Amino acid sequence: MALTQRDAERFWRKVQRGNLDECWPWKASRTNAGYGQFGVQGKVVGAHRVAYCLHYGVWPDAARHTCNNPVCCNPRHIIDPTAPRRAPISHLQPMHSQSRHNDAEIRQMRELYARGKATQAQLAQQYGATQPWIGQVVRGECRKKAGGPITAFGRGRRAA
Numbered sequence: 001m002a003l004t005q006r007d008a009e010r011f012w013r014k015v016q017r018g019n020l021d022e023c024w025p026w027k028a029s030r031t032n033a034g035y036g037q038f039g040v041q042g043k044v045v046g047a048h049r050v051a052y053c054l055h056y057g058v059w060p061d062a063a064r065h066t067c068n069n070p071v072c073c074n075p076r077h078i079i080d081p082t083a084p085r086r087a088p089i090s091h092l093q094p095m096h097s098q099s100r101h102n103d104a105e106i107r108q109m110r111e112l113y114a115r116g117k118a119t120q121a122q123l124a125q126q127y128g129a130t131q132p133w134i135g136q137v138v139r140g141e142c143r144k145k146a147g148g149p150i151t152a153f154g155r156g157r158r159a160a
């Protein structure tokens with residue numbers, strides 16, 4: 001099965017991606033056995049097979065989880081026991097879950113921003129987050145309990 005870029009994008013939207021060494025659970029429909037199901041090109045296929053195919057560029061004859069977690073779609077946890085070890089064609093990046101930042105990091109972001117030491121874009125890059133989320137953080141719209149200085153909307157835009 002040849003998957004298109006659109007298939008790939010649609011697929012990854014249904015996967016809860018974490019760090020590279022974690023299991024990435026499938027968020028959409030599952031079989032009774034717990035395997036993710038993905039509808040593509042008029043067929044319903046195992047989500048873990050799709051993950052394997054997108055990562056290695058080859059549709060697997062068989063696909064087995066090394067993590068024993070049927071719902072997992074982290075290609076690093078999926079092998080084709082009938083095939084030789086393959087080199088990945090995709091360079092997987094962990095999807096930083098923005099809730100992973102601890103309170104100390106949140107306070108640090110707020111302080112850097114409040115003192116004009118960094119822009120939201122710089123903070124987003126530095127902390128592996130999105131700029132809109134950084135905006136919410138520095139304005140105290142989320143992670144309120146983490147502490148640190150809150151910058152009112154429209155203030156503190158100047159960076160050093």
Ligand SMILES: [Zn+2]
Binds near residue numbers: 072
């Ligand atoms: Zn896994």
